[in-house]
Amino acid sequence: EPEVTQTPSHQVTQMGQEVILRCVPISNHLYFYWYRQILGQKVEFLVSFYNNEISEKSEIFDDQFSVERPDGSNFTLKIRSTKLEDSAMYFCASSGDGQPQHFGDGTRLSIL
Amino acid sequence: DQQVKQNSPSLSVQEGRISILNCDYTNSMFDYFLWYKKYPAEGPTFLISISSIKDKNEDGRFTVFLNKSAKHLSLHIVPSQPGDSAVYFCAATGNYGGATNKLIFGTGTLLAVQP
Numbered sequence: 001e002p003e004v005t006q007t008p009s010h011q012v013t014q015m016g017q018e019v020i021l022r023c024v025p026i027s028n029h030l031y032f033y034w035y036r037q038i039l040g041q042k043v044e045f046l047v048s049f050y051n052n053e054i055s056e057k058s059e060i061f062d063d064q065f066s067v068e069r070p071d072g073s074n075f076t077l078k079i080r081s082t083k084l085e086d087s088a089m090y091f092c093a094s095s096g097d098g099q100p101q102h103f104g105d106g107t108r109l110s111i112l
Numbered sequence: 113d114q115q116v117k118q119n120s121p122s123l124s125v126q127e128g129r130i131s132i133l134n135c136d137y138t139n140s141m142f143d144y145f146l147w148y149k150k151y152p153a154e155g156p157t158f159l160i161s162i163s164s165i166k167d168k169n170e171d172g173r174f175t176v177f178l179n180k181s182a183k184h185l186s187l188h189i190v191p192s193q194p195g196d197s198a199v200y201f202c203a204a205t206g207n208y209g210g211a212t213n214k215l216i217f218g219t220g221t222l223l224a225v226q227p
Contacts, residue, residue: 004155033214043156043201045214056214091155100146101215103155 002026004104021077023092033093118218131189135202142204150199
C-alpha cells in the first residue's frame with residue numbers, strides 16, 4: 001500500500017538554526033499538509049497546500065515557516081530560525097480529491 | 113480551543129468484547145468526521161470516516177455512529193483484538209470541503225485490549 005514517507009525520523013538542531021523537514025507524499029495525491037504534535041498535546045494543523053500554493057494556514061504557521069514542493073515528489077517544511085517551542089513531532093499528510101488524509105510516521109524535531 | 117473532545121483518556125477492554133470510543137464536538141460547521149489509530153513511533157493511520165449526511169458507517173469490525181443533534185460520534189470495535197491496542201483520535205473537518213480541509217483532532221483515547 002502506498003505510504004507517505006518522512007525524513008529524517010529525528011532532527012536535533014540548535015536554537016536559531018534553520019531546519020528543513022522532508023516528505024514524499026503518495027504519488028497520485030493532490031493535497032498536502034503539515035501537522036505537529038507537541039509532547040502531551042493534540043495534533044495541530046499547520047498548513048495545507050494544493051496546486052502549488054498554500055490553501056490554508058493556522059496561526060502557528062507564522063513568517064518563520066514556509067512550505068515548498070520543489071519537484072514532482074517532495075514536499076518540504078522549513079523553519080527559518082528555530083525556537084525551543086518548535087520542538088514537536090511534525091507529521092506530513094496527503095490526500096486525493098475528497099479522500100481521507102494519510103499521514104507519514106513523523107519527524108521528531110528537538111531544539112536545543 | 114476544544115472544538116473536538118475525547119473525554120476518556122484511556123479505555124481497557126477484554127479481548128472479544130466491544131470497545132466503544134466516544135467523541136464530542138462543538139462546531140456545527142463540521143460535516144465530515146474521521147477516526148485514526150496511532151501506534152507509538154508511527155503516524156496516525158486512517159480507520160473509518162462518516163459524512164454528516166449519514167448516521168452510521170461500517171467497515172468490517174469498525175462502525176462509526178454520528179448523532180448530529182447531540183454533536184456526538186462514537187467508534188465501535190467488535191470484536192476487540194489485542195492488536196487494536198493503540199491511541200484512537202477523532203478528527204473533524206468542515207466547510208463542505210470534505211476530507212481535504214484541515215483536520216481538527218481530539219486529544220485521543222488510549223485503548224488497551226487485554227488478552
